[in-house]
Amino acid sequence: MSVSAAQKKSDFPHLWDWEVPRAAYVHIPFCRRRCFYCDFPISVLGDRLWGESSGSIVQYVDWLCQEIGATPNSVTLNTGLSSGASLKTIFFGGGTPSLLSPAQVHRILEALAGQFRLDDAPEVSMEMDPGTFTLSQVQGYLQAGVNRISLGSQAFQDDLLQQCGRTHQVKDIYEAVDWVRQAGVQNLSLDLISGLPSQTLAQWTESLQCAIALEPEHLSAYDLVVEPGTVFGKRYEPGEFPLPTDDLAAQMYRTASEVLRAAGYAHYEISNYAKAGYPCAHNQTYWRNGSYYGFGMGATSYLQGQRFSRPRSRVDYAQWLTTYLQQEGRVDCPVTSPSDRLFETLMLGLRCAEGVNLKTLSQQSDRPLLDLFTDVLEPDRIKGWVELTTEGTLRLTDPDGFLFSNSVLVSLWETLSGLE
Numbered sequence: 274m275s276v277s278a279a280q281k282k283s284d285f286p287h288l289w290d291w292e293v294p295r296a297a298y299v300h301i302p303f304c305r306r307r308c309f310y311c312d313f314p315i316s317v318l319g320d321r322l323w324g325e326s327s328g329s330i331v332q333y334v335d336w337l338c339q340e341i342g343a344t345p346n347s348v349t350l351n352t353g354l355s356s357g358a359s360l361k362t363i364f365f366g367g368g369t370p371s372l373l374s375p376a377q378v379h380r381i382l383e384a385l386a387g388q389f390r391l392d393d394a395p396e397v398s399m400e401m402d403p404g405t406f407t408l409s410q411v412q413g414y415l416q417a418g419v420n421r422i423s424l425g426s427q428a429f430q431d432d433l434l435q436q437c438g439r440t441h442q443v444k445d446i447y448e449a450v451d452w453v454r455q456a457g458v459q460n461l462s463l464d465l466i467s468g469l470p471s472q473t474l475a476q477w478t479e480s481l482q483c484a485i486a487l488e489p490e491h492l493s494a495y496d497l498v499v500e501p502g503t504v505f506g507k508r509y510e511p512g513e514f515p516l517p518t519d520d521l522a523a524q525m526y527r528t529a530s531e532v533l534r535a536a537g538y539a540h541y542e543i544s545n546y547a548k549a550g551y552p553c554a555h556n557q558t559y560w561r562n563g564s565y566y567g568f569g570m571g572a573t574s575y576l577q578g579q580r581f582s583r584p585r586s587r588v589d590y591a592q593w594l595t596t597y598l599q600q601e602g603r604v605d606c607p608v609t610s611p612s613d614r615l616f617e618t619l620m621l622g623l624r625c626a627e628g629v630n631l632k633t634l635s636q637q638s639d640r641p642l643l644d645l646f647t648d649v650l651e652p653d654r655i656k657g658w659v660e661l662t663t664e665g666t667l668r669l670t671d672p673d674g675f676l677f678s679n680s681v682l683v684s685l686w687e688t689l690s691g692l693e
C-alpha cells in the first residue's frame with residue numbers, strides 16, 4: 274500500500290469498517306409504577322421494594338453480570354486490528370436505576386471493568402428519579418464510580434406531574450438536586466417534557482426557568498410522544514385537546530431553544546443542551562452512529578454492524594440469556610447494509626448542531642453526496658432549514674431546521690433510495 278493510500282485510509286476510515294465499542298448501556302427495568310406516557314420495557318415494583326429487598330432486582334443483577342461476563346471483550350476489525358479497548362462511557366438507563374442499591378451498581382461496574390477494562394476517567398451516567406433515593410444512596414453511587422446523574426424532573430407543576438402518573442412532586446426535585454450536589458456530583462442533567470396534556474406555554478416556560486435556576490450542567494427537553502398502548506395513547510389523539518396543537522408544540526420547542534441558549538446552554542442536539550464541556554459523551558456515540566454494547570432487558574447493542582435488541586419482557590429476556598450463555602456470547606443477526614448505515618449516519622449526525630461533513634462522508638461511503646444533495650436541499654436552504662458550508666458541512670438550523678428535520682431527512686432518503 275502506498276503512503277498516500279495508507280494515509281487516506283487512516284484519515285477517513287471506511288464507513289463500513291466497524292470500530293471497537295467504547296460505550297456500554299445497561300438497562301435497569303424497574304420502576305415504582307408506570308408513567309402514563311411510558312412504553313419502555315420495565316417491571317413495576319410498587320412503593321416499597323428496592324435494592325436487595327427485591328428478589329426481582331437481585332436476580333436481574335445476577336443476569337446482567339452473567340450477560341456482561343459472556344460478552345466477547347475483543348473485536349476484530351475489518352482492518353485486521355484486534356483490540357479489547359477500554360470503555361469510555363457507561364450509561365445506567367431505565368427504568369429507574371436509583372432503585373438499585375449502591376452495592377448492586379458497584380457489582381455491575383466491577384463486572385464491566387473485569388470484562389472490558391475502564392478508561393482512567395470514564396463518564397459513568399445514571400438516570401435517577403426524584404423521590405426514589407436518599408443522600409447516602411447518592412454518596413454510595415459516587416463511591417461505586419458514578420459521576421454523572423440525569424434526573425427525571427419532567428415538569429415543575431404538581432398537577433402536571435400527577436396527570437402524567439409520575440410518582441414524584443416538585444418538592445422532591447429540589448430535595449434530589451440538593452442531595453446530588455451535597456454528595457459532590459459535578460455533572461448533573463435535568464430532563465423536562467413539553468407537550469403534556471393541558472400544559473400551557475406559560476407552564477413550560479416556568480419549568481425551563483425553574484430548571485435553569487437549579488444550575489444543572491446539562492438539560493434535556495423532550496417533546497411528548499404519545500405511544501400506542503400507553504395510558505395516554507388510549508386517552509388522547511395527538512394534536513387534539515388536551516394535547517397541544519402542532520403550532521403550540523412548535524412554540525414550546527422554539528421557547529426552549531431561546532430560553533436555554535440565553536441562559537448559556539449550547540443547543541448541541543435536537544433535544545439536548547449543555548454548558549461548555551458538558552455534552553453527554555455516551556449519547557454522542559449514538560448520534561455519531563458508533564458501536565456500543567447494550568446489556569439487559571430490551572437493551573440494544575450495535576457491534577460490528579449488528580444492531581441487536583434483546584427481548585423486552587423479563588421472561589423472554591431470561592430465556593434469551595440462557596441461549597446466549599450456551600452460545601458463549603454469539604448473536605446472529607443481519608449486518609446493517611451499507612445504504613442503511615449511510616442513512617443512519619446522516620439521520621443521527623443531523624440531530625447534532627455540528628451536523629455532518631458531506632465531503633468526509635463521501636470519501637467514507639464512496640458516494641458523491643455533496644453533488645447529490647446540493648440541488649435536492651436547495652428548497653430547504655431557501656426556507657432557512659439547512660446550511661451547507663463551503664467546507665461541505667451540512668447542518669440543520671436552530672430552531673427551524675431541527676423542528677422540520679423529518680422533512681429534510683425524507684428528501685435525503687429519497688435521493689439515496691434512487692441510487693439503489
Ligand code: SF4
Nearest residue numbers: 304307308311367368
Ligand atoms: S420512570 Fe421512566 S421508565 Fe419508569 S415508568 Fe416513568 S417514564 Fe417509564
